[in-house]
Amino acid sequence: MPAKSTVLRWAAKYGVFATSIARAREFQAESLVEEGLELVDAATVETVHLVRLKFDARRWFASKVAPRKYGDRLLQEISGPDGGPIETTEHAPPLPPKEVALAVAELVGKVEVQLGLSPGRAGLETRMKNILATGHMPPDLYAAMFQSRNAVNSKGQPRDG
Numbered sequence: 001m002p003a004k005s006t007v008l009r010w011a012a013k014y015g016v017f018a019t020s021i022a023r024a025r026e027f028q029a030e031s032l033v034e035e036g037l038e039l040v041d042a043a044t045v046e047t048v049h050l051v052r053l054k055f056d057a058r059r060w061f062a063s064k065v066a067p068r069k070y071g072d073r074l075l076q077e078i079s080g081p082d083g084g085p086i087e088t089t090e091h092a093p094p095l096p097p098k099e100v101a102l103a104v105a106e107l108v109g110k111v112e113v114q115l116g117l118s119p120g121r122a123g124l125e126t127r128m129k130n131i132l133a134t135g136h137m138p139p140d141l142y143a144a145m146f147q148s149r150n151a152v153n154s155k156g157q158p159r160d161g
Contacts (some may be wrong), residue, residue: 029066
């Protein structure tokens with residue numbers, strides 16, 4: 001019989017050999033389970049504790065060698081509140097800071113045009129104050145600020161609800 005290290009090396013090198021070893025392990029698990037059942041059938045009152053130990057050892061080993069057949073089956077259910085479905089929401093991936101700044105500047109420029117304001121050369125904070133001073137917040141700006149295009153009506157006012 002070759003050394004264990006040789007067998008492991010062959011299994012790593014030759015896929016067919018590794019498959020044969022796996023199949024042999026499954027047969028070994030079958031044999032262990034049958035052997036365990038024979039032990040249980042032959043148990044007496046005096047040997048029940050020893051038989052239980054031997055049976056449990058064989059059952060444990062079979063669960064490790066052939067887990068699909070003899071391993072414990074774990075079922076896990078994940079649910080929302082009160083057993084209901086889990087609610088999910090989609091979020092756009094965060095933009096890098098430069099892209100965010102460009103998107104905000106573009107949006108502010110569009111809002112200035114919509115409101116009839118001359119495109120400002122001032123800082124963004126001043127331009128936003130000028131927009132808010134008009135008393136009218138365009139839907140695009142409101143939606144961008146509050147992350148929901150459905151949150152405003154056609155006049156740019158928050159929807160009830």
